[in-house]
Amino acid sequence: MSQDRAAVRERAEAVLRRLAGEHARLREDQWRAIEALVVDRRRVLCVQRTGWGKSAVYFVATALLRGHGPAAPSAAGPTAGPAPTPPDTGPTVIVSPLLALMRNQVEAAARAGIRARTINSANLAEWDEITAEIHAGAVDVLLISPERLNNPDFRDSVLPRLAATTGLLVVDEAHCVSDWGHDFRPDYRRLRTFLGNLPDRTPVLATTATANARVTGDVAEQLGDALVLRGTLDRESLRLGVVDLPGPAHRLAWLADHLDGLPGSGIVYTLTVAAATETAEFLRTRGWSVAAYTGQAEDADRRAAEQDLLDNKIKALVATSALGMGFDKPDLGFVVHLGAPPSPIAYYQQVGRAGRAVAHAEVLLLPGPEDQAIWRYFASLAFPPEEQVRAVLAALPTDRPMSTQALEPLVDLRRARLELMLKVLDVDGAVRRVRGGWLATGQPWIYDEARLRRVAAARAAEQQAMTQYATTPGCRMRYLRECLDDTGAADCGRCDRCATPLFGADVSDAALTAAQTFLGRPGVQIAPKKLWPTGLDAVGVPLKGRIAPAEQALPGRAVGRLSDLGWGGRLRGLVGPDTPDGPVPDDVVAAVVEVLKAWAHGDDPWPRRPAGVVAVGSRTHPLLVGSLAERIAAVGRLPLLGQVPATGSPGVGGPRGNSAQRVRALHGTVDVPAALADVLAGLDGPVLLVDDLVESGWTMTMVTRELRRAGAPAVLPLALAVAS
Structure with missing residues (x-):
């Protein structure tokens, strides 16, 4: 058997050279994983740092299991090594979370002579053809998303036979299996069913770069009797640092000033879509070639942005976490975080994009006080x-x-x-x-x-650990490795704690002034609702289809979004659910006046000057909204016509609720006072409808409907903030 294993290793090394070049050699743990999969037909959990070569393990194993590896050396005799895989053995099935990762892996497989196909939402027309190829034995690797495992057509017509004939199952980014993991995805739990339907001794490989001891134990338990191969998480090419800056304008100015000092091309991560969009826009005004990359962008736009970075046509992608697992650019020179992710594990995963094929890569964190508010918001969306x-x-x-x-x-x-x-x-x-x-x-x-409480507590502890990362007096790489329970964690000798920092907090006056001007611009549009939510009749609300044009609002305006880098923090301090009520501050009034001026004289002006001001009656911030309406009326020399209460039914349609429930809560509760109704019919211009915060947009919509029905010729919504 020892000779058999030696022969298998020789064939494995030959496949690796086809995949990665003539000088490539298997790492010892890579060979141990391949040996366990191909010879012993075991289950393996491989926890290794980004760039270690986890994909090489399953491509080499696939080549050997499918009989595509080189023949055994003649000296070993015709029976050396395991027999070639019979023709009816099925393909390797790789469960992978992102289309970008699938695209990269299909290309990598081809280099090793492996025929790979993928079934996903973007190639529905090819499903029948691919399924036929699978049944004919013409596919070596099938890549699918975890969501596909529970697609009814795939689950009922493809999955049973696929599970029964799978030659190797690979679970990529396996930390997603565990709800203790930083990126838990419920669909990954369906792998339990897939595992249960596999024939005996079907090898299984689970891989991840970001799993602490708890996640590793959880995933290994779900695999059952798994060989766990856990290596060092040190990344010798990464030089970590933190730059502490006073506020968003300083952080943008720092980026504009220091991008040219960062090697090659890279990624600037932000915590929100708005921040990614704003940052990219500002950097372009300062002459930098960058692109924004968010989950809200079209797939074609994201692909184009990825390719531009791969081809070094741009200095950076300014991205949310939508650009995470699966993006593979070995020569990525830097990763900068404008705001901290909610855990050291998530941070390690993202910075692992850099420095895979270069000697040095810069990794910098620019934390902000607003980070924790953003963490709390996303935590509120839990189960x-x-x-x-x-x-x-x-x-x-x-x-x-x-x-x-x-x-x-x-x-x-x-x-x-x-x-x-x-x-x-x-x-x-x-x-x-x-x-x-x-x-x-x-x-x-x-x-x-x-269990949910324990998971929430674990998330809170991770957030605290990420806060401490920014201020730790010791080695930053050692800190991250210890957070991931790497027993070999030691000082790196490279980070800004171990060596002289390469980057300071200095920013130029020109860049800071430009950033302050850019972020200080107030004004975002409020798009009017045009369709009622579906299914309102099921909750007793007789509204459906298109909102009648005679009951719609005109496009409105707000000072900013709560997620904005510029006005976001100021507005969160005024309109948040737990913030104290009080009169509107002078600086905010000044911003509102700027919004009104731009609205009146800009590229998309209001159709007619407002004829009066109406306030939305607020249960949480009556002083704020009332004083705002009064100040606007005084500045614009407009009559203050009154207010319309719109509190809705208590306990229904809250900020985490859906549109149908919000409309249900408001329907029948919005009452235009008789005195106000008498005035509305005689107006010769629109009503300026004032509120503090637009979350779902349905309060403005329902109040507008009642104002229009009472005789208002038009309604212009105006708010201090929109939620997103």
């Missing part, structure tokens, strides 16, 4: 409380499918949060996804509140 989950289970029938759109009006959850919850319930067996929607299974289900 809903039990009463909301039970409401969903009670609303779902057991005999006919209900779509997410039809279910949404019956429960007070926004679409994304509802879909996430349904996925978890599906994995737990309480619901089932079928053609046409979802069914309740009727199976008993327990709300594991204790």
Whole structure:
């Protein structure tokens, strides 16, 4: 058997050279993983740093299992090594989270002579052809997303045979399997079913670069009897540093001044879509060739931006976490974070994009005091409380499918949060996804509140650890490695704690002035609602289809978004749910006046000058909204016509609720006072409708509807802030 293993290793080394070049050699743990998969047909969990070569393990193993490796050396005899894979053995199935990763891996497989295909939402027309190729044995590697495992057509027509004939299962980014992981995805839990349907001794490989001891143990337990290969997480090419700056304008100015001092091309990560968009726009005004990359961009635009960075046509992508796992540019020279991710593990994963094929790469964090508010917001979108989950289970029938759109009006959850919850319930067996929607299974289900509390506590601890990373007096790489439970963690000798910092906090007067001017520009548009939410009749609201043009608002304006780098922090301090009420500050009034001037004389002006001001009656900030309406009326020499209460039904349609529930809460509660109604009919211009915060937009929409029905010729919404 020792000779057999030696022969297998020789063939494995030959495949690696085809994949990575004539000078490539297997690392010892790479060989141990391949040996366990190919010879022993075991399950393996490989926790290794980015750039270590995890993909080489499964491509080499695939080549050997599928009989595409070089023949055994003649001296070993015709029987040396395991017999070639029989023709009816199925392909390697790689479960991978992102299309970008799939594209890279299909290209890499081809270099090793491996035929790879992918089934995803972007190639629906090719599914039948690919399925036929799989059944004919013409596909060596099939890449699928975890979501595909529960697509009804794929699950019922493709998955059973695929699971029964899989030659090797690869779970990429396996930390997503664990709800202790920084990027838990419910669909990954479906792998339990896939694992259970695999033939005996089917090898399984799970890989990740970002797993601490708890996540590693959780994933290994789910795999069952797995060989765990965990290596050092040190990245010798990365030079870590933190630059502490006073505020958003200084951070933008620093980027504009110091990008030319960063090697090659790289990534500037931001925490929000608005920050990515603003940062890219500002850097372009300072002469830098950059592109924004967010989850809200079209797929074609994201692909083009990725390619421009790969081709070094731009200095940087300014990206949210949408550019994370799967983006592979070995010569990436730097990663800068404008704001800290919520955990050291997530941070390590993102900075791991840099320095894979270069001797040195710069990794810099520019933290801000607003980071923790952003962390809290995303944490608030976690798994809903039990009463909301039970409401969903009670609303779902057991005999006919209900779509997410039809279910949404019956429960007070926004679409994304509802879909996430349904996925978890599906994995737990309480619901089932079928053609046409979802069914309740009727199976008993327990709300594991204790576990959810433990996960929330773990997330809070990770946030605290990330805060401490910025101020740690010791080695930064050692700190990150210790957070990931790397037992070999030691001082790196390269970071700004171990050596003289290469970057200071200096910014030029010109760049700072430009950044302050850029971020100080007030004004964002409020788009009017034109369609009612679907399914309102199911909750007793007789509204559907298009909102009548005679009841719509005109396009409105706000000072800024709560997520803006410039006005965001100032506005959060005024309109947040826990902020004290009080008169509107003078500097904010000045910003509102600038917004009104630009609105009146800009490229898209209001059709007519407002004829009066109406305030939305606020339950949380009556002094703020009332004083804002008074100041606007005084500056514009307009009559203050009064206010319209719009508090809605208590406990329904809150800030985390969906549109249908918000309309339900407001319907029938908005009452235009008789005295105001008498005035509206005689106006010769629009009403300026003033509020503090636009979240869903339905309060403005419902108040506008009642004002228009009472006789207002038009309504111009004006708010201090919009939520996003």
